[in-house]
Amino acid sequence: MTPESIQTAGWLFFKIMIIVGIGLYSVFAGIIVRQEQLMSRVLEAATEPLLRLFVLLHLFASLGVLLAAIILL
Amino acid sequence: MPTVFEETTPAPRQPPQHSPRHGGFRDRTHGWTSFALHPKDIRFETQEESEEIILFLRQHFITLLPSLLLCGLLLFVPPLLFPMIFRSLSQTIGLPVGYMVIGFSFWYVAAFGILLMNFIHWFFNIFIVTNRRIIDIDFVHLFYKEFSEAKIERIQDISFQTKGMVATMFDFGNVLIQTAGEHPNFIFESVPKPAKVVDVLSDLTRDTGRNPL
Numbered sequence: 338m339t340p341e342s343i344q345t346a347g348w349l350f351f352k353i354m355i356i357v358g359i360g361l362y363s364v365f366a367g368i369i370v371r372q373e374q375l376m377s378r379v380l381e382a383a384t385e386p387l388l389r390l391f392v393l394l395h396l397f398a399s400l401g402v403l404l405a406a407i408i409l410l
Numbered sequence: 411m412p413t414v415f416e417e418t419t420p421a422p423r424q425p426p427q428h429s430p431r432h433g434g435f436r437d438r439t440h441g442w443t444s445f446a447l448h449p450k451d452i453r454f455e456t457q458e459e460s461e462e463i464i465l466f467l468r469q470h471f472i473t474l475l476p477s478l479l480l481c482g483l484l485l486f487v488p489p490l491l492f493p494m495i496f497r498s499l500s501q502t503i504g505l506p507v508g509y510m511v512i513g514f515s516f517w518y519v520a521a522f523g524i525l526l527m528n529f530i531h532w533f534f535n536i537f538i539v540t541n542r543r544i545i546d547i548d549f550v551h552l553f554y555k556e557f558s559e560a561k562i563e564r565i566q567d568i569s570f571q572t573k574g575m576v577a578t579m580f581d582f583g584n585v586l587i588q589t590a591g592e593h594p595n596f597i598f599e600s601v602p603k604p605a606k607v608v609d610v611l612s613d614l615t616r617d618t619g620r621n622p623l
Contacts, residue, residue, distance in 0.1 A: 355509075359516060365552075366523065369530070372552050376534045379547060379557075381453040382443075388533065395526055398519045405515065409508035 352410045359403045366396040444468040445602040447610070454538060454545070456557075465539035465610050469532060469600040470582035477528035484521040488514055527552075537598040539611060544587065546596050560589040560596065562618045568611050570604035587611065 373392045377385050443449070446466040457463070492514060499505040534549035544565070548556040565587055572583035583604040587596040601607060 355512065359512075362516075362520065362523075368552055369523075369526065373530060376530070376549060376555070379455045379555075380534060380536060382451070388530070391526060392530075395519070395523055398522070402512065402515045402519055406512045409511060410506075 355410060356403070356406050359399070359406050363396070363399040363403050366399040370396050442471055444471055445606075454536075454547075456545075456559075457540070458542075461540045461542050463538055463540050464614065465537075465607065467537040467539075467598055467601045467607065469535060470580055470602045472576065472580045472582070473600050474528065474532050477525060481521055481525040484517070484524070488517050492517075537596075537601060539607075539614065541614070544589075544596060544611075546598070558596065560587075562614050564589045565611065565615045566590055568608050568615075570608050572604060585611075 370392050373389060377389070444467065446452070447464070449463055449466045452463060452466055454463075492510070496505060496510045496513070531549055531551075534547065534555075536545075536547045538545040538547070541562075543559050543561050546556075546558045548558075550556060567588040568585070570583050570585045572578055572581075577583050577600070580602075581604075582600050582602045585598040585601055585604050585607045587598070588594060589596065598604075598607065
């Protein structure tokens with residue numbers, strides 16, 4: 338193996354690890370959305386729409402970063 | 411013929427009415443409510459039709475301050491440290507710009523996620539006192555929540571403790587409730603106005619003693 342191919346493989350591994358990491362974080366963001374839905378059933382308070390908005394915003398932001406990572410890296 | 415034994419129908423058992431001495435008004439709640447007497451627009455999952463929320467509690471908002479400070483710190487790290495880190499990495503291993511963009515973006519999303527998780531943890535950790543029972547809903551973490559309740563008439567002992575300078579300044583503390591139930595001890599942690607909470611609970615237990623369910 339040439340040094341260039343080792344370097345290319347290294348970068349590819351690094352890129353895959355980053356994308357997997359951000360993907361796992363997006364799953365975590367999805368779990369937060371689900372958990373917020375479940376807890377909203379336990380407590381019906383007036384401010385839940387705002388909290389739901391923030392939770393969804395977080396999920397879409399993490400998916401956006403995942404998409405950007407796939408495109409840019 | 412004179413009526414010797416007058417037939418009387420027993421009065422239906424009513425849940426004890428909360429004493430109006432605690433204000434007798436209903437608190438309008440908002441998102442940050444951590445203490446509300448007779449809240450208007452809050453309901454919980456297992457609430458019965460005739461059950462009235464007397465006291466709604468969360469931890470004092472000041473307990474969120476460490477998380478807010480941490481997030482504030484996390485917001486200032488990228489502009490200060492990332493340029494130095496990326497510059498050195500670009501010189502040594504030739505880090506592409508795409509990695510810097512993703513690094514910045516992910517950092518801010520994760521900081522927002524930390525703040526959100528702490529807020530959700532605070533928001534859904536609640537203590538409710540109704541005219542029938544006390545309820546402690548603990549949202550420990552994403553995959554674990556706990557729901558404990560005890561009837562008012564099972565309350566045996568109520569006390570509170572305010573520890574430290576911050577707790578004294580902002581008037582919050584722990585309310586400890588001993589019950590005769592399966593869940594013997596309830597701790598309402600870092601709730602605002604603990605003396606008032608004890609006062610409300612004492613009145614409720616006294617009213618229930620006079621008028622058992």
